Amino acid sequence: MSRKGRVDYSPIMSGPDYHEVEAEERRLLFSSFGYWDIVALGAVVGAGLGFLYGFAREPRQQAWTVFIGMAVGAVCALIAGWAKVQGRARERFFTRWAAERQWHYEADGKPYEDTLFLQSGEKRKASDFFSGFWPGSGAVLYQHKRIEGSGDDEKVTNYLVLHFVLGRPLIDLLQVAPRSHTAELGEKLFGHSAIDQRIELESTELDQHFRISGPRGQEDDVRRLLTPSAIVRLLDFQRAFPGGNARFEILGSNAAFLVEATLSPKQPQLIEELLELWRPIASWLMEEAHEGARLPADAREDRPS
Amino acid sequence: MTPLYVVLALVAFVGLLLAFSYNRLVRLRNKVAEAWRDVDVQLQRRHDLIPRLVEIVKGYAAHENELFAELARLRSEAERADGATAKSEPESELAAAVARTIAVAESYPSLRAAGNFLSLQKEIAETEDEVAAARIIYNGNVRIYNTHIQTFPVSFYADLLGFEPAAFFQADTNGVV
Numbered sequence: 001m002s003r004k005g006r007v008d009y010s011p012i013m014s015g016p017d018y019h020e021v022e023a024e025e026r027r028l029l030f031s032s033f034g035y036w037d038i039v040a041l042g043a044v045v046g047a048g049l050g051f052l053y054g055f056a057r058e059p060r061q062q063a064w065t066v067f068i069g070m071a072v073g074a075v076c077a078l079i080a081g082w083a084k085v086q087g088r089a090r091e092r093f094f095t096r097w098a099a100e101r102q103w104h105y106e107a108d109g110k111p112y113e114d115t116l117f118l119q120s121g122e123k124r125k126a127s128d129f130f131s132g133f134w135p136g137s138g139a140v141l142y143q144h145k146r147i148e149g150s151g152d153d154e155k156v157t158n159y160l161v162l163h164f165v166l167g168r169p170l171i172d173l174l175q176v177a178p179r180s181h182t183a184e185l186g187e188k189l190f191g192h193s194a195i196d197q198r199i200e201l202e203s204t205e206l207d208q209h210f211r212i213s214g215p216r217g218q219e220d221d222v223r224r225l226l227t228p229s230a231i232v233r234l235l236d237f238q239r240a241f242p243g244g245n246a247r248f249e250i251l252g253s254n255a256a257f258l259v260e261a262t263l264s265p266k267q268p269q270l271i272e273e274l275l276e277l278w279r280p281i282a283s284w285l286m287e288e289a290h291e292g293a294r295l296p297a298d299a300r301e302d303r304p305s
Numbered sequence: 306m307t308p309l310y311v312v313l314a315l316v317a318f319v320g321l322l323l324a325f326s327y328n329r330l331v332r333l334r335n336k337v338a339e340a341w342r343d344v345d346v347q348l349q350r351r352h353d354l355i356p357r358l359v360e361i362v363k364g365y366a367a368h369e370n371e372l373f374a375e376l377a378r379l380r381s382e383a384e385r386a387d388g389a390t391a392k393s394e395p396e397s398e399l400a401a402a403v404a405r406t407i408a409v410a411e412s413y414p415s416l417r418a419a420g421n422f423l424s425l426q427k428e429i430a431e432t433e434d435e436v437a438a439a440r441i442i443y444n445g446n447v448r449i450y451n452t453h454i455q456t457f458p459v460s461f462y463a464d465l466l467g468f469e470p471a472a473f474f475q476a477d478t479n480g481v482v
Contacts (some may be wrong), residue, residue: 202340204445207336228441
């Protein structure tokens with residue numbers, strides 16, 4: 001494939017060991033006086049609550065409720081400390097890991113909501129924002145949580161999202177989504193969407209894996225954009241990451257690539273692997289938009305606020 | 306009456322399966338044809354670039370007449386060939402001849418730096434990318450279609466219904482530019 005306009009990419013490299021970072025955090029926590037203070041405080045608060053519980057009951061049973069309250073309070077404080085260790089270790093590890101690659105990491109932020117799929121779901125949450133991996137492209141990779149339902153019916157799906165803004169709008173809407181027989185049956189039973197339409201391209205394999213849709217009446221624009229080499233790039237991604245339910249979406253100049261995956265500091269190489277797989281498709285889009293990307297080098301400027 | 310209903314239901318079921326299967330065969334065959342049209346379009350793009358390549362290189366290396374004549378001959382052979390099997394060889398040779406012409410051109414520093422040559426070289430590289438991609442898609446469609454008509458139970462009736470295996474397009478365009 002042509003090398004024109006390829007974005008720079010750092011090769012996969014080693015990094016800090018998460019287990020070491022976690023052990024260091026644990027050591028810091030356990031050696032801190034404040035932590036044991038909190039555990040003791042938890043025991044005192046638990047004892048007080050146990051006392052009140054025992055006092056309120058008939059016949060009064062203060063002694064064992066105080067003891068149970070102390071134990072529960074201390075255990076809660078221990079667990080809270082443990083959870084804090086995990087959170088801090090995760091943030092420190094990713095910050096160091098990203099810095100070694102000259103990337104930028106932010107633990108929290110708001111989810112992007114500028115493409116149709118990123119807007120879907122009743123609630124959305126985001127975390128672990130990485131940027132700076134393709135200098136000048138403004139691309140950001142982050143963990144996106146799509147939440148549907150609530151209570152016992154709540155369903156959370158984790159996606160790793162690569163988001164970037166193109167130099168100019170390439171098409172009003174393009175959705176490359178995993179093929180869903182349920183959605184197709186629904187379409188047949190209840191009619192087609194008034195906004196977009198399914199577009200069948202020349203590749204049988206592409207049709208087996210993806211459902212391509214574009215704006216009604218703009219089928220030619222989709223065909224012009226999805227040239228044979230673009231189709232081959234999509235298929236290459238599908239072959240390299242078969243279980244990821246990959247999605248590609250463009251809305252005007254906003255582009256988002258998604259796979260179903262959960263980011264873990266124990267497997268940070270997933271980020272590099274995905275970036276390597278997404279790179280040819282992202283480069284192709286950026287080439288189509290006639291330049292690298294419009295965004296400034298510091299991608300954080302375009303974060304949703 | 307009951308056995309008759311069972312037989313009718315079975316016949317209807319088999320008929321329905323056959324109809325679905327036939328429709329799938331037609332769809333797969335159409336996909337092969339559609340992908341081939343795409344290959345053809347990309348090959349035509351390659352053919353259209355050859356006169357420009359000859360014209361530019363001739364301005365600097367007029368004595369390479371043999372190479373230009375070979376390019377013209379291979380281009381005309383490739384254009385005359387019809388279908389994936391017939392086109393495979395002449396297209397491979399043409400791609401190799403284009404690569405040789407570019408290699409010759411690159412040995413002339415003034416030509417290598419000329420703006421029109423650089424833009425043509427880029428265009429050729431892009432066209433070769435598209436030819437390679439269109440070929441991958443076509444061969445993928447052929448593989449799926451051929452596998453479908455050669456596997457049970459379709460293999461029993463595909464031939465009767467006129468579904469013949471399609472030919473792969475095996476032109477080697479590696480290392481053209």
